Amino acid sequence: MNVGLRGQLLVGAAIVSSLVLIGAYLAAGGSSYEPEKVRDPCQHRPWSDPQGLGEIANQFTSSALDGAACQLGVSREALARALATPEARARFSKRYGIDDAKLARAVRAGLLRAIDDAEEAGALSPLLAGPLRGTVEEIPLDRAIELINNARSIFGNLQTFLGPAGDLLEEFLP
Amino acid sequence: MSRETPKPRTAALALAVGLVLADSSIVVLALPEIYRQLDTSVAGVTWVLISFNLVMALAAVPAALLARRVGPGRAAAVGLAIFAGAGLACGISDQLSTLILARCVQALGGALAVTASLELLPATVGSERRAATIWASAGATGAALGPAVGGILTELVSWQSIFLIQVPVALAAAVPILAVAKHEAATGVLQTEVRRTGRPHLAANLALAMVSAAIAAALFLLVLLLIEGWRLTPIGAAIVVTAMPLAALLGSRLDPLVPSAKARAAAGAIFVSGGLAGLALLPHAEVALTLPPQLLIGIGLALVLSALTETALGGRSPQAIHGGWTISARHAGVVIGLLALTPVFTADIASQRTDAIDAGTAVILDSKVSPLLKIDLAQKIEDRLEGEKGKVPTIGPAFEPLPSDPGDRAAVEELRDELQEQLNAGATHAFSPSFLLAALLGLLALIPIALARRVEL
Secondary structure (H helix, E strand, O other), X not given: OOHHHHHHHHHHHHXXXXXXXXXXXXXXXXXXXXXXXXXXOOOOOOOOOOOHHHHHHHHHHHHHHHHHHHHHOOOHHHHHHHOOOHHHHHHHHHHHXXXXXXXXXXXXXXXXXHHHHHHHOOOOOHHXXXXXXXXXXXXXXXXXXXXXXXXXXXXXXXXXXHHHHHHHHHHHOO | OOOOOHHHHHHHHHHHHHHHHHOOOOOHHHHHHHHHHOOOOHHHHHHHHHHHHHHHHHHXXXXXXXXXXXXXXXXXXXXXXXXXXXXXXXXXXXXXXXXXXXXXXXXXXXXXXXXXXXXXXHHHHOOHHHHHHHHHHHHHHHHHHHHHHHHHHHHXXXXXXXXXXXXXXXXXXXXXXXXXXXXXXXXXXHHHHOOOOOOOOHHHXXXXXXXXXXXXXXXXXXXXXXXXXXXXXXXXXXXXXXXXXXXXXXXXXXXXXXXXXXXXXXXXXHHHHHHHHHHHOOOOOOHHHHHHHHHHHHHHHHHXXXXXXXXXXXXXXXXXXXXXXXXXXXXXXXXXXXXXXXXHHHHHHHHHXXXXXXXXXXXXXXXXXXXXXXXXXXXXXHHHHHHHOOOOOOOHHHHOOOOOOHHHHHHHHHHHHHHHHHHHHHHHXXXXXXXXXXXXXXXXXXXXXXXXXXXXX
C-alpha cells in the first residue's frame, strides 16, 4: 500500500469513527440529557382527582406555592425550599430582593389561587370557598409571616392554616 | 565529556523530562481535593494548573537559551534542584496563593531541566533524531501517566504527597547529570557551542498549541465531571481516565505505519475533536460511556502530538531551542484552553446546578409522600445546598435517616435516586458546551496543519 493511501485511510478512519460516535450518542439522546425543566408557576396546574385530606392538602399546597411563586417571579421549587426554615427564607429574600411584606402578599395571592383551583376541581364546596377567600384576604401581615415561618403547617395541617374557616373544611370535603 | 556511562544518564534525562511534563497534568485529579481543602473556587483552583503551564510556556525558550549559554549539564542539574525545592514548597503549602507561587517556581526549574535535557541527549545517545524521539516519548509518557499517578496518590495518601514524592525523584534524576555539570565547570566546552538559531516552525507550533488546548480541556473537564459532577473518588477517576493513555499507546503504534506526518497530524486532530464531541453528547451519566470518546482522544493525541513535535524539530537546529518552542506552544495551548473554557463551564455548572435542584425539588413536591416529609426533605436539600457553597452537592445525606416504614422508605429512596439523576443530568449537561468548544479548538488545528509547507519530514 502506498504512503499517500495509508495517510488517506487514517484520516478517513478518524472521520468515520468520530461521526459514528457522535451519531450513536445523538441517537441515544445525548443532546437532550439535561435536568427536566420545571413548570412555569403562572401556568395552571390541573388537580388530579384528590382523595382524602392528605392529597387535597398536597395539591392545595402545590397550587398555593404556584400562585405565590408566580406573583414573585420565582420558581415554585425555590419558594418551597425558602419556606423550609427562617434561615432559608432570609437567604431567599436576600437573593431575590423580596421583603417579608411582599412575600406575605404573594402567599396570600397563592392561597386564593389554591382555593380557586380546589373549587374548580370539586375538592372544595363553593359554600366553603367563599368564606375561605374572605379569611385569607383578611389574614394580617404578621399572621402571613407566621404561616411562612411555620411552613410545616402549610403541608401538615390545613385546618390551622386556614384559621377559623378551617374547622368547617372536613364537613365540606368530597 | 563526562566518563559517565550513557545508559544511566539517558535514563536520568528521560526521567527528568517525564517528571516535569507529568507535572503539567499530575495535579488534575487532585484539583477537586485541593479545591475542598483550601476552600477556594473552581476558577481559583484551575490556577494551580494554569500557573505551572503559563510559566512553562513563557520560560521554555529563554531556559533553552540559558541552558546553551551556561552549559546544559549545569542547567539541568540546577533546574532539577529548583524543581525539587519548589515541589517541597508545594507540598507544605496550606494556602492557594503560596501553592500557586511555588508552582510557578517549579515550572521555572522544570523548563530549565526539560530543555537542557534535550540539549544533553544527542551527545548521550549519539543521534539528534534518536534524542528527539526519547525526549518526546518521555514527555508523552509522563504527561499520560501523570493524572493516574496523581489520582492514586491523592486517594491513598494526600494531594500534598504528589509534590513531596517528586523531591527525591528529581534529586535522583539530577545525580547522573551532576557529572556532566562538573565536566562543564572544568572545561567550559559547551559555552563555545552556541550557534545561531533558525526560525521555529510556526504552523506546527500553532497547531500544537491548539491541539494541546483541546487535550488539556478534555482531561481537566473529564476529571471535574467524574469527581465533582458524578462524585467518583480520585482513584476511581484515575482508573477511568487511564483509558486515555492506554489508547495513546495504541495510537503510537500507528506512527510507523503512516509515514506522512501531515496525515497523522490531521487524523489525530480529528480523532481528538470527535472524542470531545462524544463527551459533549453523553446520553447518560455512565462512566462506561466516557470510554469510546476517551479511546478516540487517546489515539488522536498520540498521533497529533508526535507528528507535530517531529515536524517542529525536524531538520532544525539547535534542537533545545526548537524543543523549547514546542514546550512553549504546548503549555501555552493548555493555558489558553483552561482560561477560555473555565469561565464557560463554571457559569454552566452554576446554572445547571440550580436547574437540577429545582427539577429534583419538583419531583419531591409532585410525589405522594406525606407533606411533612416533603418539607423536611426540602429543608435538608436547602441545607445541603448552603453547606456546599455553590458546588454540586452530594445529595444522599439529605435523605438520611431513611423512614422506618417500608412504604415511605421505598418512596424516599425513589425520590433520592430521581433527585440524584437530575443532578447527574445537570452536571453532565453543564460540561457539554465546554467539551464542544474544546472539540472546535481541535478542529481549528486542522487549518495550520493544512497550511503548513513543511509538515512532511
